[in-house]
Structures are given as C-alpha cells and as structure tokens.
Amino acid sequence: MNSRGTAKRGLAGWVRAVIVAAVVTLLTGVSLWAYTVERSNGQSQIVMGDTNAADRVDVYVFVQKVDAVTQELSVQVELHPQGQLMDGETGMPRHEITVYTNGLKGETLSLKPGKNPGVSDFKIALHDGVITDYPFDRYKFDFLFAAEAEKEAVPVSVTFTNADSFFKIKPADLKTDGGVLTFTAQAGRSTGTMAFAVFIMIFMWGLSLAAVIAAWFAAGGRRGLLWPSLSFMGALLFALVPLRNALPGSPPIGSIADFGAFFMAEALISISLITTVVFGYIVERGNEKKEAAENHLAPPAAGPPPMTMPPAPVGQVVHSGHRPGWPDQRVPR
DSSP: OHHHHHHHHHHHHHHHHHHHHHHHHHHHHHHHHHHHHHHHHHHOEEEEEOOSOSSOEEEEEEEEEEETTTTEEEEEEEEEEOGGGBOTTTOSBSSOEEEEEOOTTOOEEEEOTTSOOOEEEEEEEOBSOOGGGTTSOEEEEEEEEEEEETTEEEOEEEEEEEOOTTEEEEEEEEEEETTEEEEEEEEEEOHHHHHHHHHHHHHHHHHHHHHHHHHIIIIITTOOOOHHHHHHHHHHHHHHHHHHHTSTTOOOTTSHHIIIIIHHHHHHHHHHHHHHHHHHHHHHHHHHHHHHHHHHHSOOOOOOOOOOOOOOOTTOEEOOSOOTTSOOEEOOO
C-alpha cells in the first residue's frame, strides 16, 4: 500500500508539472505570436497613389515619432523620380522637380538636375485627439503631396512606413485630384503600450486592495500597531509614484490611467495606512489602561518568610536582641 501510494503521488506530481509546463508554453507562444503580429503591422509598407504612371515621383514617408504632447508628427521624406524624370545612366533627376507638402512650416521639397535626392525632415499637425485619454487616445493627421516638373503636374505615389513603436498608424481616405495626392491617417497606441499600461493599472488596483486587506486585518481584529503592515503600506504609498511614471509615452498627470487607477490606489493606501495607525493607537492605549487597572487591583505579592536563627548550643551566650547594655541571658544547662 505504501509503495502504491508513493507511486500515485509521484505520478500526480508529474502530471501537474506537465500541465504547468504546457500552460507556460502556451502563454509564451501566444505572447510571441502577438509580438510578431505587432512587428509586421508596425514595419509594413503601404503603397498609395498612381503607381502605374511611368513618369512619376515616388515619395517615401517614414514616420519617426508621434508626439502627443506637442501634437506634432515628425516624418522623413525621400523623393525618387521615375521614367523620363530620371536620368537612366546616373539615376539623378533630369529636370528640376518641386514637391509641395502640408508641413507645419509649409515645406516645399526640391530636386535639382544632376544632384542626388536627399532626405527631408518636417512636421505635421495632429488633430482629433486628447493626450489625457491615455492609454486609449487616438489622433488623426492629414498628408498632402503635389509634384510638378517644368511647371507641369506630375503623378505622385506614396510609400508609407511607420517607425514609431509606441503607435499604430493606419492610412485611409486616399484621394488623387489633378496630381494632388491626399490621405488621412489614424494613430493609436500600440498593442505593447496598451497592454503594459492596462497591466500597470490592474497592478495598482491589486496593490491597493492588498493594503485594504492588511488594514482590515489589523484594525478589524483589534491587533494594535502592527509594524510590518504599516511598513508594507508606507512602502506601497511611495512606490506607486515611480511605477506610474514608468508608463510608456510619459502621459501627463490627469489622464485616464490616473483617474482609473493611480489616484484611487493612492487614496485607498493612504486611508488604509491612517486607519491602521489610528485604530492601532486606540487599541494599544486601551490595552495599557487595562493592564494598569489589573495591576492596581491585584493583591500585593507575598514577601519572603522571616529569618529564624538556629538554636544556640548549651551554655553559649545568646543575645536577646535588646539595646546594648542590657544583660544577656544564658541558656540553662
């Protein structure tokens, strides 16, 4: 029986270990799959515009950063002429080409004949978004490109690539009219950013509930001042601040993440700490008064028994204990 019981316990342990390993492997696989999907979406190139025209200007747009604080989108733009607009031998522009954009400073990009096209930086304004909606904030921005060579309109195609890992950007509403290409894009927080922010919010709530449970245990059970509980809640109170500041994207104070988790967690932990101290102090003072009353009513403790002198030998002078000068007594034989 003992050997069979031991074998069954060993088999059950192996089964539990296999189940735990399978669950961990499954969760890791799902997480890596989500990463691959996020990576493919973030680094994918989207081609828009008139790609069938032989003589055209290819515009490569690389999104560098979505700055929700300043409401600006930083982009890099490369221009590549095609067909008759490019010298087939050198690959350089054959004519002077001008590309108009809707940058904040009204940037106009130019290609000079016989010169290599460079990379231009400019910024575009964001709209229809509020950063305090973090981590659920979304923004829209518009792009406009129009090219001309020798004062004639030239078809334009755009290859759009997002390099900001904190946002997902999806172009839409493409329009071409008279050589002018316009489209609108929507930017939202990436899956990784969203998952981390939501996890931090849930974690803050969990920590605050742990502080409430500790306060209920100490104050509700009238256990006095429990210093481990007080230290735990005090550490939580100050640890939530750097935890909140670790949110990706540096959201300002007053966002959804604050009102949804941080402010409430700080309030619950503070109330739990103060309640534990007040109730613990009351209980400790009551215990001291009760102990003092019990000591006052208790009978005095019995002292040591009186010392007795051993009997003196026969014929020895025994002092009577009277004052000096009194006659001593002798023990009769």
